[in-house]
Amino acid sequence: MEKKITELQLLEQGMQNFALQKQTFQAQLIEVENALEELKSTKGQTYKIVGNIMIASDKEELNKDLKSKKELLDVRLKNIEKQENNIKDKSKKLQEEVMANLKKR
Numbered sequence: 503m504e505k506k507i508t509e510l511q512l513l514e515q516g517m518q519n520f521a522l523q524k525q526t527f528q529a530q531l532i533e534v535e536n537a538l539e540e541l542k543s544t545k546g547q548t549y550k551i552v553g554n555i556m557i558a559s560d561k562e563e564l565n566k567d568l569k570s571k572k573e574l575l576d577v578r579l580k581n582i583e584k585q586e587n588n589i590k591d592k593s594k595k596l597q598e599e600v601m602a603n604l605k606k607r
């Protein structure tokens with residue numbers, strides 16, 4: 503019984519970690535989407551930030567890089583959501599087991 507409660511606590515911690523990661527990736531995704539939107543309306547020279555400096559960059563190349571980054575973030579978010587759902591399912595089953603055992607006592 504104690505082992506199941508400990509496992510339940512670990513699953514809860516895992517959920518919190520996934521929530522933080524998801525939030526970070528969502529913020530990055532919003533940033534990339536905003537950059538892509540700005541890039542559409544930009545005329546003339548474009549720049550990208552590398553470290554602490556801004557470097558002139560080809561608009562098409564920059565667009566391609568941002569789209570690639572967006573795709574990667576989308577995939578990461580989907581993976582985190584899958585893992586989150588798996589942990590939710592495990593947690594729900596474990597909670598039901600623990601509650602059933604507590605009611606028997």
